[in-house]
Structure formats: C-alpha cells, structure tokens
Amino acid sequence: METLRERLVAAFGAAVAAGELPSVAGPEPVVEMPRESGHGELASPYAMQLARALRVPPRVVAERLAAHLGGLPPGVRVVVANPGFLNFYLDDAWLAQALAEVLERGPDYGGSDVGGGRRVLIEFVSANPTGPLNVVNARAAAVGDSLARLLAAVGYRVEREFYVNDAGGQVGNLALSLEVRLRQLLGEAAELPPDGYPGEYLVDLARGYLEEHGAAVLELPEEERLALLRDFAVERIRAQQEASCERYGVHFDRFFSERRLHETGAVDKVVGLLRERGHTYQEEGATWLAAREFGDDKDRVLVKSDGAYTYVVPDVAYHLDKLRRGHDLLIDLLGPDHHGYVARMRAALEALGYPPGVLEVHLIQQVRLLREGRAVTMSKRAGEFVTMDQLVAEVGCDAARFFFLQRSPESPLDFDLDLAKLETSENPVFYVQYAHARICSLFRQAGENWPEGADLTLLTQPEERELMRQLSRFPEEVLAAAQERAPHRVARYCLELAGLFHSFYNRHRVLGSAPPTAAARLSLARAVGAVLARGLDLLGVTAPERM
C-alpha cells in the first residue's frame, strides 16, 4: 500500500514532467479496498482528488496517471474505471506471493519498524487506591494493554504505568472509613463520614487488620493512627488492584506513587520551575498558572491561599518525571470525568518548555452492563458496583477483553453480559477463537506427513483468493490500528478473517482434496491460523487449540 501510494505520486510527477498535466501541490493519494469485487482488489480515487486542483476532467487525469504508472509488481493490473477511479487487480501469482510471505515471516508477520525504537509511556487505569477496580477500569486496562502491544508491534519501545494517588484527601477519607469499620467490628457505635467509603470490602479489610495487628492502633494519637491505617489500606488495596490486572493478563511495568513525588520534593520543585519560567502570577493570595497563554480556557490555581497545592501540581510533577525519564511520547488514558483536566495539563507541560504533542490523552468512555436486556444498576455512593473481578469471573478474561476492544474507546459501551457468556457463534469472541481451533484441528488430523513447499498457485477459488487478500492486508491494518490508537480495528479484522475462513471451510474440503490441493489449502490454513493467533494476541485474547 505504501509503495502503491508512492507510485501514484511518482506517476503524477511523470505526467507533469511530460507536460500532460499541470503542476500543483496535490493531496495525498487515497488507496482503499473496494466493497465491490468487480472494482478490483485495490482502488484509488487519486485522479478525482487531483481533478479539482488541476481543473482537468477526472477521467483524463486517471488515464494519464495510468499511462505513467510504472514499476508495479508483476501480477498487478491497472484499469481506469468510470468517474475516474484507478482499479488494481491482483492476479493469482501476486496473491500466492503474499501468502508465501505470511508463511515465511510466521509470528513476526504484521509487525514493522515505523516506531524506530522511540519510547512511549502509556499510563492507564490509575485508579485511586480506595477500592476495587470497576468495569470502566477493566475497559481501560484492555484498551491500554492492547495499545501497548500494537505500538510494540510497529517498533516502539513501550512501557505501561499505573499512577497511584496515595496522597491527599481521598486516602485520608479511606483511613477514616477504615477506622470506623474497625470500631464497628469492636462493637463501638461509629458512623462513616459523609464522604467516606461505604463498600463491604473495607469491612473485610478491617477484619484482616484486626487479625494481623490487633486493635492497639486505635489507642494512638490521631495523626499517627490515621497514617498507619492509611498505609495499611492503600497498600492492600493497591496490591489487590494489581492482582486483578494480572489475572486479567495486564502487567504494569511500574506503579508510580504520588506520595513519592511529595517526599522527593518533586512537587515543590515543579512549582518553582513554573515560577522561574515566568508563567505564574500571584493573585488573591494564590499562585496561578497562566494556562490561557497555552490554550486553556482559564488560568488555574497551583498554590491555594492556605499554602496547599491543588491536585494539578503533583500531576504536573508526575508528567515532568515521565518526560525526564526519557520517554518521547506520553499517552494517558483517562476516565470520561477527567476531560476538563486535559487542557491544563498540556498547558503546564508547554509552560515547562515541552511541545504540545508530547502528551496524548484519550478518554475512555463509560460502560453500561446489560443483563437480560436491562441495565445493571450501580450506585457509587452506596458502594454497590460491579467490580472488574466480578465481571471477569462471570464472562471470562477473553470475552471481557474482546468485548471492550470491539468498540472504539471513546464511545460509550453497552456490555451484554448474556451474549458474552454464550458459547455459540452469536458470541464474536467464540466465533474468532473457533476458527483458530478448527485450523488446529485440521493439523492434528493431517499429522506430520504433508509435503513442504506446496504449490500455492493452486489456490484459485474465490474463497481462497478472499482469504489471501485479507491476509495480505494484515500489516497495514496493524499499522493503522497502532497509529490511530484503535485496537478495535484489529478486533474487526479478526472477525472478518474468521468469517472468511468459516466460509471457505464450509465450501471446500481441505484434507479430502487431491494431495497437491490439500497441501496448498493446509498452507493457507496455517497462515490464517498464524494471523488469527497474532491478531488475538494483539488484543490480549488467547487463541485456543481446541474448543
């Protein structure tokens, strides 16, 4: 595809040089796969894109471009079609060559090096250490992990990081809530503060605390007491969150503590840096960041009139730390309630001298669980919500991840629990996995005595050609998914490939064919299996060998 684009541009240049077309700065050529098979395997509306700027009829542009399109790989034929499309037809030799490449490269097929080893840090989930992970966290975990896999596949050096908000008011409330639960267990009359954490998990945590440490802590002075309870609760909950992610197949390279930023003085320093760079001012007793200079819609308080920092400051210090660790690009996946915060974070980083592009933020939208067609009600206030662990226990890791990755991350998602549990073709994840298992089954029956070096040009049936064409698209699909930060493209690709395979399988015999054909079809099946496995791997979903 890349080369086809380049050839189109070159053809345009050649036509201009030959005086057949006026010289203008043209747009980038679009190359696409036509829906209609009669329109070729690939097609480009490039002539029509150029027509306006050139003020030459599209059809004429197309013909002149076609005349100058040299150096196409053998087996590729160009046809000019009605309004001015250039349609490319790939013959059997070309497809056979593409298939051979899949078989040669094996698990490496689909990868590339466009990232050039640049370092990317993806921060995701980053839930407060005040309770179990919820279903939105599970969505973010699936998306972040898959993005990391995709970026690694196209040549970036990727790290996954989880930011732990273990300082500030939230964990203070957590400590207070834990204390109340302890006292309640000991028979005292105590009530949760209004902004306390009501979930049952804190009762369990309190019980665990009593078993391990007894009740002596309650006799300590308040400050010391709450600090001990806070540390206990934060570390326990954080570890539980990590364990939930691990069970889900998501591994973080680092859990980054906010408190550490305070302890090392990084938080104080970042305010000093912003002051030195002249992007702050004093007003009404507070220190403000002149965020409007950098595109935010209002200036933001950094240091409150009581001397405390606002929550942005440690976050800025954290992002500065990430950059200083040598990452070229920071990607944050945030919850839908955080978008107001993006502009100020960008503004702060720009004020520190970094280009606006170093921080890329994606908002992961809400998840609504559906059971028997109705939304499962959740109440954060009452501490009643479905946890990530519960979801995974109910539908399984693969289904959960696949369902999250089927949709574009920035649209709200309805998660059909009943569908996710079905073990039939209605369930998309099973549909894809089943295709893989079927292929493995073929090889179990074929055994080892099949000839190497099958004659791939025997694969001329429409279903075979469609499969080969789909396989040849995989690398560009992976690249597009990585560049657009769109794992759902891979999910769709897998669904399409699995569908094409099921059609092929139903229409044609593999093992029952004449040996040369059987060998060629086994090769095709091997390639499909490898690409399905790789595609699923990019989603963090397993490719079972039998089902």
Next chain:
RNA sequence: GCGCCCGUAGCUCAGUCGGACAGAGCGUCCGCCUUCUAAGCGGAGGGUCGUAGGUUCGAAUCCUGCCGGGCGCGCCA
C-alpha cells in the same frame, strides 16, 4: 451559560482527515450435517445515516442553526 463525547437497520455498533449502490454482529424468516469441530455455512427481510440549510463533480463524513442523550466546567482529588 461554556466545553467535550454521542445520535447510522428492531437492538448493539463500524464507517466520520469527502469518493463508486450505506456495512457488521445480534434478533426475525427460509434453507444446509453419511466426509476435516453445525461452537459452522448459504439466503431473505430490514436504514429519510437525529433535523434544517450550506460548501462540492461527489457529503454519514466538512461548515452553520436546531432537537435529543451522556459527561465535564472549584483555592475538591
């Protein structure tokens, strides 16, 4: 009030840096197992792309207004 996301088939959603008659899955209806996994396949039906204008050879896609749904907008984190 301001900002962001969303509005496409009965349902859930792709497609949204303009391109060839608008796609998929589920659900509905009709077919296909003496042979490699029927956890599968084939076919049918189903859409004023929220709405009204505009730009363009061409608009689901770009611009403007309006309607509907969700979420933000603190010297809270």
